[in-house]
Amino acid sequence: MIQLSKVLKEYTTKTGKVVAVDNVSLSIQQGEIYGIIGYSGAGKSSLIRLLNGLERPTDGQIQVNGREVSKLSSKEMRGFRQKVSMIFQHFNLLWSRTVEENIAFPLEIAGVPKEQRSERVKELVALVGLEGREKAYPSQLSGGQKQRVGIARALANRPEVLLCDEATSALDPETTDQILDLLVTINKQLGLTIVLITHEMHVIQKICHRVAVMENGLVVEEGQVIDVFKNP
Ligand code: ADP
Numbered sequence: 001m002i003q004l005s006k007v008l009k010e011y012t013t014k015t016g017k018v019v020a021v022d023n024v025s026l027s028i029q030q031g032e033i034y035g036i037i038g039y040s041g042a043g044k045s046s047l048i049r050l051l052n053g054l055e056r057p058t059d060g061q062i063q064v065n066g067r068e069v070s071k072l073s074s075k076e077m078r079g080f081r082q083k084v085s086m087i088f089q090h091f092n093l094l095w096s097r098t099v100e101e102n103i104a105f106p107l108e109i110a111g112v113p114k115e116q117r118s119e120r121v122k123e124l125v126a127l128v129g130l131e132g133r134e135k136a137y138p139s140q141l142s143g144g145q146k147q148r149v150g151i152a153r154a155l156a157n158r159p160e161v162l163l164c165d166e167a168t169s170a171l172d173p174e175t176t177d178q179i180l181d182l183l184v185t186i187n188k189q190l191g192l193t194i195v196l197i198t199h200e201m202h203v204i205q206k207i208c209h210r211v212a213v214m215e216n217g218l219v220v221e222e223g224q225v226i227d228v229f230k231n232p
């Protein structure tokens with residue numbers, strides 16, 4: 001489903017080159033919840049931005065469902081971003097729009113007609129458990145509810161992959177568990193492939209099937225969560 005082959009990402013800065021992702025090869029299967037863990041600066045954000053085409057690799061190949069990401073034209077990239085969607089630590093909601101308007105936004109951009117949009121928004125609101133909050137603004141929601149809006153919006157155009165960028169790092173432990181439970185439900189119900197980056201071991205141990213451990217741009221360990229984190 002997702003295949004990274006010898007991916008290198010370098011940034012050129014005033015003081016020279018920074019290698020953020022160093023010769024990383026990984027494969028992620030359809031329908032799995034795959035975690036990438038590491039300390040700050042390990043290269044996790046760079047890796048996830050490479051997966052959705054926000055960054056281009058300096059070298060190597062990235063394939064998502066048979067598409068070579070670095071070869072997409074800007075028109076193809078727009079379609080691709082609907083298929084590989086993302087949720088964020090700080091939710092990135094539109095603050096002047098209601099819950100239902102936030103969720104409808106990617107559908108509007110995709111040109112879905114109004115009636116179909118309302119139908120789809122209804123389904124999504126039910127899926128993430130936000131019934132009754134449709135007319136609320138983000139500032140009136142709890143952190144967990146904001147992330148539910150983020151998830152519904154990310155699912156609006158029926159993506160093939162959901163990328164989660166520290167999606168629970170701004171939430172308290174109880175809310176974190178509720179959002180992780182929702183991700184598991186979505187993974188099971190929709191068979192959706194989920195790739196998440198986190199610095200929290202708990203997140204990996206609670207929901208991931210497999211994990212890659214990153215350090216200084218390198219994947220230093222990779223495999224089933226129970227094998228990678230087993231106690232000696
Ligand atoms: P993480 O998400 O694990 O914290 P990042 O991918 O953000 O890691 O960063 C990996 C390395 O790349 C760090 O040394 C960081 O300073 C550097 N880096 C990230 N983005 C940029 C950028 N746009 N320009 C220059 N250096 C960057």
Ligand code: ADP
Pocket residue numbers: 090091092093094095139
């Ligand atoms: P981030 O932490 O990544 O900046 P936020 O969720 O805080 O993300 O903000 C997302 C967007 O909403 C940003 O463009 C920000 O400027 C805007 N924003 C954040 N908080 C408010 C607010 N209280 N009122 C209006 N706009 C806001």
